[in-house]
Amino acid sequence: MTAQLSSKGPAVPSTIMTVDDSPSMRMLLRAALTDLGFNVLEAENGIHALERLEGAEPDLLITDINMPRLDGFGLIEQVRSKARHRNLPILVLTTESSDEKKLRARQAGATGWIVKPFHPEKLAAAIRRVLH
Amino acid sequence: MTLLGITREGFRRINVNQGETRVSDDPDVVLTTVLGSCIAACLYDPAAKIGGINHFLLAEPGRSDIDGTSMQRYGVYAMEVLINAMLTMGAARNRLRARLYGGASMLDGFHDIGSDNAQFARRFLRDEGIALVGEDVGGTGARRIEFRPTLGLARCRTVTDRHAVERAVPIPTAAAMAPPGDVEFF
DSSP states (O other): OOOOEETTEESSOOEEEEEOSOHHHHHHHHHHHHHTTOEEEEESSHHHHHHHHTTOOOSEEEEOSSOSSSOHHHHHHHHHTSGGGTTOOEEEEESOOOHHHHHHHHHHTOOEEEESSOOHHHHHHHHHHHHO | OEEEEEOTTSOEEEEOOTTOEEEEOOTTEEEEEEESSOEEEEEEETTTTEEEEEOBSBSOOOGGGOSHHHHTTBHHHHHHHHHHHHHHHTOOGGGOEEEEEEOOOOSTTSOOHHHHHHHHHHHHHHHHTOEEEEEEEOSSOEEEEEEETTTTEEEEEEESOHHHHHHHSOOOOGGGSOOTTOEEEO
């Protein structure tokens, strides 16, 4: 599904899965993404995200890196190993910005990298780019 | 953050201003900050001997404040930055311990921002499963905190001129911080 995202939000609501172990950060993302007109699914770590992906078809996955049980790198690798999610856009959203970790995310199959704190307009622009 | 020089004991003092976060594994470093209604969370991993401190002005943004520049003032962002910086340096989340300072009622008759900040910080730590092992919050006095990051030891002293505290400490401008929300496509 491809969203028609304008400044007023998508005509057809797309679904975005956010993966972050911080409840507060999930709350902020949910507030921002619902304001942009998206449906939001949430997971609190990589394992939880994989479980939720078994029964869901999100249009975009936004994941943190440092998480318990399964971190963002492991999640991306697992998602990319599944045929049905091979083309799912994945944005990393993290406070980290080292080139080494960006390279690792890229090699794992991430689509892009966003440095926290997210800026809603930049986040919207990034989403627009990957969903179109 | 601002380097303040060398203490008599030979420690290197680093001041952490509003909106800033600093993490260190240097046993010769003392992280210091002055607080009124703001909160400083001091986190440390006693096994890895890594510690850090943040300094935030407000607890959580309203929906209209969810932008990169504003978020730097909020605890929800400051705590995330501190935890991730510590994990990056080698700390383990399940070993993290916390001390909280600040949250004073600095303006009589106005909304008690300090109390909101303290409640937020406690709730955040509880939600994140991080043990709160010490705190000195509330009251009406400003505080100066000195934190030894590798030992997790903190000294909290009352500052006499409480109104001078947060007037004297500028909130960092966006230009002084890492660009928020930078996006890079692969």
